[in-house]
Amino acid sequence: xxxxxxxxxxxxxxxxxxxxxxxxxxxxxxxxxxxxxxxxxxxxxxxxxxxxxxxxxxxxxxxxxxxxxxxxxxxxxxxxxxxxxxxxxxxxxxxxxxxxxxxxxxxxxxxxxxxxxxxxxxxxxxxxxxxxxxxxxxxxxxxxxxxxxxxxxxxxxxxxxxxxxxxxxxxxxxxxxxxxxxxxxxxxxxxxxxxxxxxxxxxxxxxxxxxxxxxxxxxxxxxxxxxxxxxxxxxxxxxxxxxxxxxxxxxxxxxxxxxxxxxxxxxxxxxxxxxxxxxxxxxxxxxxxxxxxxxxxxxxxxxxxxxxxxxxxxxxxxxxxxxxxxxxxxxxxxxxxxxxxxxxxxxxxxxxxxxxxxxxxxxxxxxxxxxxxxxxxxxxxxxxxxxxxxxxxxxxxxxxxxxxxxxxxxxxxxxxxxxxxxxxxxxxxxxxxxxxxxxxxxxxxxxxxxxxxxxxxxxxxxxxxxxxxxxxxxxxxxxxxxxxxxxxxxxxxxxxxxxxxxxxxxxxxxxxxxxxxxxxxxxxxxxxxxxxxxxxxxxxxxxxxxxxxxxxxxxxxxxxxxxxxxxxxxxxxxxxxxxxxxxxxxxxxxxxxxxxxxxxxxxxxxxxxxxxxxxxxxxxxxxxxxxxxxxxxxxxxxxxxxxxxxxxxxxxxxxxxxxxxxxxxxxxxxxxxxxxxxxxxxxxxxxxxxxxxxxxxxxxxxxxxxxxxxxxxxxxxxxxxxxxxxxxxxxxxxxxxxxxxxxxxxxxxxxxxxxxxxxxxxxxxxxxxxxxxxxxxxxxxxxxxxxxxxxxxxxxxxxxxxxxxxxxxxxxxxxxxxxxxxxxxxxx
Numbered sequence: 001x002x003x004x005x006x007x008x009x010x011x012x013x014x015x016x017x018x019x020x021x022x023x024x025x026x027x028x029x030x031x032x033x034x035x036x037x038x039x040x041x042x043x044x045x046x047x048x049x050x051x052x053x054x055x056x057x058x059x060x061x062x063x064x065x066x067x068x069x070x071x072x073x074x075x076x077x078x079x080x081x082x083x084x085x086x087x088x089x090x091x092x093x094x095x096x097x098x099x100x101x102x103x104x105x106x107x108x109x110x111x112x113x114x115x116x117x118x119x120x121x122x123x124x125x126x127x128x129x130x131x132x133x134x135x136x137x138x139x140x141x142x143x144x145x146x147x148x149x150x151x152x153x154x155x156x157x158x159x160x161x162x163x164x165x166x167x168x169x170x171x172x173x174x175x176x177x178x179x180x181x182x183x184x185x186x187x188x189x190x191x192x193x194x195x196x197x198x199x200x201x202x203x204x205x206x207x208x209x210x211x212x213x214x215x216x217x218x219x220x221x222x223x224x225x226x227x228x229x230x231x232x233x234x235x236x237x238x239x240x241x242x243x244x245x246x247x248x249x250x251x252x253x254x255x256x257x258x259x260x261x262x263x264x265x266x267x268x269x270x271x272x273x274x275x276x277x278x279x280x281x282x283x284x285x286x287x288x289x290x291x292x293x294x295x296x297x298x299x300x301x302x303x304x305x306x307x308x309x310x311x312x313x314x315x316x317x318x319x320x321x322x323x324x325x326x327x328x329x330x331x332x333x334x335x336x337x338x339x340x341x342x343x344x345x346x347x348x349x350x351x352x353x354x355x356x357x358x359x360x361x362x363x364x365x366x367x368x369x370x371x372x373x374x375x376x377x378x379x380x381x382x383x384x385x386x387x388x389x390x391x392x393x394x395x396x397x398x399x400x401x402x403x404x405x406x407x408x409x410x411x412x413x414x415x416x417x418x419x420x421x422x423x424x425x426x427x428x429x430x431x432x433x434x435x436x437x438x439x440x441x442x443x444x445x446x447x448x449x450x451x452x453x454x455x456x457x458x459x460x461x462x463x464x465x466x467x468x469x470x471x472x473x474x475x476x477x478x479x480x481x482x483x484x485x486x487x488x489x490x491x492x493x494x495x496x497x498x499x500x501x502x503x504x505x506x507x508x509x510x511x512x513x514x515x516x517x518x519x520x521x522x523x524x525x526x527x528x529x530x531x532x533x534x535x536x537x538x539x540x541x542x543x544x545x546x547x548x549x550x551x552x553x554x555x556x557x558x559x560x561x562x563x564x565x566x567x568x569x570x571x572x573x574x575x576x577x578x579x580x581x582x583x584x585x586x587x588x589x590x591x592x593x594x595x596x597x598x599x600x601x602x603x604x605x606x607x608x609x610x611x612x613x614x615x616x617x618x619x620x621x622x623x624x625x626x627x628x629x630x631x632x633x634x635x636x637x638x639x640x641x642x643x644x645x646x647x648x649x650x651x652x653x654x655x656x657x658x659x660x661x662x663x664x665x666x667x668x669x670x671x672x673x674x675x676x677x678x679x680x681x682x683x684x685x686x687x688x689x690x691x692x693x694x695x696x697x698x699x700x701x702x703x704x705x706x707x708x709x710x711x712x713x714x715x716x717x718x719x720x721x722x723x724x725x726x727x728x729x730x731x732x733x734x735x736x737x738x739x740x741x742x743x744x745x746x747x748x749x750x751x752x753x754x755x756x757x758x759x760x761x762x763x764x765x766x767x768x769x770x771x772x773x774x775x776x777x778x779x780x781x782x783x784x785x786x787x788x789x790x791x792x793x794x795x796x797x798x799x800x801x802x803x804x805x806x807x808x809x810x811x812x813x814x815x816x817x818x819x820x821x822x823x824x825x826x827x828x
Contacts, residue, residue, distance in 0.1 A: 093182035143176035320542035376429035456496035484531030493810035552780030573602035589674035632685030748803035
């Protein structure tokens with residue numbers, strides 16, 4: 001550790017004003033925990049760096065060619081040079097995690113302000129972000145799986161330390177994911193190739209992440225020494241290990257009871273009012289150990305609702321795909337299901353037709369008419385038949401799904417399977433038939449929903465079998481927003497609405513939906529915990545997708561803003577030169593220099609320093625000196641003054657050209673030489689005699705012919721704009737133009753494509769300079785740039801429209817539609 005300085009621990013006493021919510025003895029305890037963590041991770045990180053050379057040398061020996069081998073050898077030296085900076089960043093990040101923890105700050109990192117980058121860089125962002133996130137997740141998952149018990153205990157004890165505030169992986173300062181993310185930030189200082197990063201991640205996992213096991217044990221021991229939940233036990237070790245990383249924070253009933261009992265012993269006092277501390281020696285019960293809050297729900301009526309508890313959690317979920325979603329009021333949802341139950345029962349009691357062709361509805365009893373005297377199938381019989389159909393679906397369907405599972409075909413298969421089991425002399429009970437028909441109407445709604453892309457409808461339709469199994473045993477799915485199966489279905493449907501499915505992207509929303517559907521079909525055997533796992537995984541995927549799209553969109557906007565500033569700078573620079581050229585009529589060679597090389601200089605200065613800066617004024621002064629220097633000098637005083645100023649002027653011009661960065665020294669000499677010749681000609685000027693330089697061409701023609709599209713040797717293309725060929729023949733309402741100028745960023749538009757398909761894009765930025773609108777797709781990629789009049793024209797003729805994003809969850813909309821249909825069936 002010769003290159004590693006001991007990390008400095010921030011004094012808690014210096015920040016005491018921010019720690020009023022923590023008892024003094026616990027403030028010192030957190031400091032001790034910080035010291036344990038930083039000393040241990042510093043030692044492990046140093047050991048990792050000591051082994052990098054060997055790992056890179058081994059990789060170099062196996063390199064495919066000399067170029068890659070050289071890259072490995074060069075990286076050894078670069079990493080040695082940048083190692084202190086990377087270690088310092090890592091230690092600072094770990095220390096900051098503790099600072100945020102004790103100050104109750106969110107440690108979710110915000111994306112850094114983006115800088116202007118080119119299009120090639122933007123195209124790599126999505127893959128790079130995804131791959132790095134995948135590596136971090138994999139490393140963290142392994143640690144969480146190994147350390148289930150230690151992490152559970154550490155979270156409970158840290159909750160006591162910070163006065164009863166719940167601690168999870170999202171807030172625990174030493175969670176595996178946070179430690180791995182800190183290393184990602186340290187990696188940025190090394191600026192290594194992707195293949196080098198892969199090796200570094202492997203070494204970090206080997207030397208640092210494996211050290212977390214010991215760190216968790218040491219932290220728990222230190223907290224026990226401080227008498228923080230010293231008798232806490234986790235008796236569900238085998239259960240937690242069987243559940244893997246996804247269950248590392250879940251509590252068994254035994255674990256909950258022990259945590260509750262011990263926390264109660266240490267926390268007999270009630271929660272103090274805001275701004276006050278509990279008495280010394282008393283701690284609050286951690287939120288994690290308290291039972292979930294249950295809210296009373298209005299009573300349900302009708303046979304369908306007969307086994308729904310009268311009290312259940314009717315809070316609103318906060319799933320990643322559901323931002324901005326407007327959920328149905330829980331009381332309304334409950335009343336709606338009661339009304340549906342009554343309508344279905346009334347319809348059956350009144351012997352209404354089993355088929356309604358105009359609504360594409362066929363009751364399951366239409367496939368197997370009930371007969372009097374026959375015994376009904378039990379619920380277990382139906383579940384067994386559905387399990388067999390589910391297995392057939394596994395065997396016959398792969399991913400991706402290509403054919404939708406229609407409701408009538410599903411009912412027909414179910415009846416046939418029941419008959420094939422040798423029980424053709426039995427009926428499906430009226431109550432079970434009602435459930436089968438209700439779930440069938442739900443999936444009919446999914447297949448008919450105009451908001452969902454067809455390919456996503458196809459995938460979701462294959463959930464019919466497992467969701468019917470759930471409905472037969474757990475009718476809370478129809479009324480409770482928090483039901484895991486309902487949350488998963490809502491989230492997948494909303495994601496399909498917000499992110500256009502791409503069949504070619506194996507990491508996109510469509511591929512994820514197909515994967516989740518396949519998991520449900522394959523693994524659901526009655527344990528609803530599978531849906532909790534899948535919704536957690538799906539939320540993580542959507543959050544990652546959001547971060548990726550935000551990064552890509554922000555960089556696309558910055559690049560477009562940069563292009564817009566460049567356009568404005570070029571316009572300003574050209575206007576500045578044109579006015580002087582027309583007034584002073586300099587020699588042709590000077591005009592060429594001004595409109596090419598010197599124009600680049602002026603554009604560069606405007607972009608870098610702005611029109612109000614001193615640098616711009618200096619550049620204008622040099623520009624005026626150039627015009628003056630090539631103007632014929634007839635008097636001795638003028639000639640002497642030019643001889644005096646000329647060397648300094650040429651030096652300034654060369655320095656500005658060097659600052660561009662796109663010209664070599666010999667190139668600069670060649671660019672300046674014609675100007676020098678014009679200055680010499682001005683010195684030789686005599687009254688009544690023409691200058692020795694050729695007469696310039698017509699100024700207007702020369703301005704049009706000048707090359708003005710380069711900046712520092714990089715070619716700058718004009719923005720590709722979508723123009724409407726018929727826009728000149730359309731009368732656009734001025735009020736529409738006014739409305740477009742006021743439209744908010746983030747507004748979605750639908751555009752009709754050439755094949756009449758619809759493309760949904762989001763307004764990401766509007767240029768006040770060019771009046772161009774930039775649109776991005778759901779992934780954040782720039783998809784179109786339209787001038788304001790073109791956009792107004794398309795809105796006028798109907799090839800564009802303001803998009804109506806469906807904000808109601810799928811299940812809410814489905815239940816409301818089913819209620820409407822049933823009322824029509826009943827003639828109400």
